[in-house]
Amino acid sequence: MPDPARVLLADDHTLVRRGVRLILEGEPDLTVVAEAGDGAEAVELARACEVDLAVLDIAMPRMTGLQAARELSRRLPGLRILILTMYDNEQYFFEALKAGASGYVLKSVADRDLVEACRAAMRDEPFVYPGAERALVRSYLDRLHRGDGLPARAVTEREEEILKLVAEGHTSKEIAELLFISAKTVERHRANLLHKLGMRDRLELTRYAIRAGLIDP
Numbered sequence: 687m688p689d690p691a692r693v694l695l696a697d698d699h700t701l702v703r704r705g706v707r708l709i710l711e712g713e714p715d716l717t718v719v720a721e722a723g724d725g726a727e728a729v730e731l732a733r734a735c736e737v738d739l740a741v742l743d744i745a746m747p748r749m750t751g752l753q754a755a756r757e758l759s760r761r762l763p764g765l766r767i768l769i770l771t772m773y774d775n776e777q778y779f780f781e782a783l784k785a786g787a788s789g790y791v792l793k794s795v796a797d798r799d800l801v802e803a804c805r806a807a808m809r810d811e812p813f814v815y816p817g818a819e820r821a822l823v824r825s826y827l828d829r830l831h832r833g834d835g836l837p838a839r840a841v842t843e844r845e846e847e848i849l850k851l852v853a854e855g856h857t858s859k860e861i862a863e864l865l866f867i868s869a870k871t872v873e874r875h876r877a878n879l880l881h882k883l884g885m886r887d888r889l890e891l892t893r894y895a896i897r898a899g900l901i902d903p
Contacts, residue, residue, distance in 0.1 A: 690717040691808050692736060696728035696754065697743040697770070698902075706741065706770070706796060713801055725749030726864075729757050732765060739807055741800075742787075744771040744778060745902050747854060748864070752778070752785050753847060759786030766807040770796060773899055779814070789813030841879065846900065848875045852888060853895035 693710055695718055697703045703721050710716045720735045722728035726748040732740055740758060742751035749757070755767050768789040769782040779790050789803040792815050803813040841849060844865075851861045858876070862869040885891055896903045 688715075690715050691738045691804065692717060692719045693804065694718075694720045694722065694728060694732055694735070694737045694740045696722040696725060696740065696746065696751065698723050698746045699743075702743070702793070706800065709797055709800055710804065716801070716804055723747075725751055725754035725757075728754045729761070732758055732762060737765060739766045739768065739804060741768045741770050741804070744769060744773060745899050747901075748851070749847070750850060750900055752781050753843070753850075755782065755785035755787050756843065766810070768800075768803055768807055768813070770800070775899070778899065783812075791815055840898075841882065845875055845879050845882075848872060849879055849891060849895055849898075850900040852876060852879075853892040853901050 690713075693716055695703050695706055695710075697706070700723075707718045707721070710718055720731045720737060722731050724747040725742065728740060728742060728746075728751075729749070731737070740754075742754055744751040746754075751769055751771070755769065758765055758767060767785075767787040768791060769778070769787045770791050770793060771778065772793045774792060782790050788807045788810070789812060791799050791803045791813070795815065799813075799815055806813040847865060848861060851864065856864070858869045858872040861872045865872070879891060880886065883891070883894060885894065892901075895901050
């Protein structure tokens with residue numbers, strides 16, 4: 687038999703990671719070799735360990751699953767990526783595909799779908815949770831008929847990173863150190879976010895970040 691696929695799990699809830707690990711470790715062709723509590727740690731571990739597949743939650747501290755997926759796709763193009771989420775949301779689905787993920791699995795049915803999704807990813811095949819295909823295809827075709835493209839991003843990737851960290855309570859100095867940019871650049875992005883989103887202060891940015899799934903409520 688071939689060696690089992692080496693899996694990295696990233697979720698900020700220990701109990702969720704434990705449950706997912708139990709699901710995957712019960713299969714002979716899958717083995718969990720690393721666990722991360724946030725997106726930034728997931729990127730570090732994926733680069734340090736030999737990993738075939740990363741299973742990433744969307745809403746995590748420091749760096750979301752989508753942000754981590756974009757970074758991993760750039761740095762480790764051979765790595766397969768799955769998004770595991772509680773959000774049954776077509777915007778996130780399209781963003782996940784754009785970020786380099788090959789599948790999107792709902793936590794509510796992970797015990798049913800996750801193993802199949804992992805195997806599909808290892809075969810370089812896409813996986814969409816059952817029941818979503820029809821709605822997603824219909825939505826996409828409707829957009830094409832109207833002459834629209836994919837859903838537009840409200841903010842840029844860099845603005846999203848800064849928005850998340852601001853909402854988590856980090857200072858401009860801390861954000862600058864985390865992202866390797868100057869505090870002045872952070873302040874400029876923050877001002878652009880307030881202007882672009884029509885908001886006045888950090889509290890409103892935090893509420894927006896919760897609605898956007900960047901942080902847990």
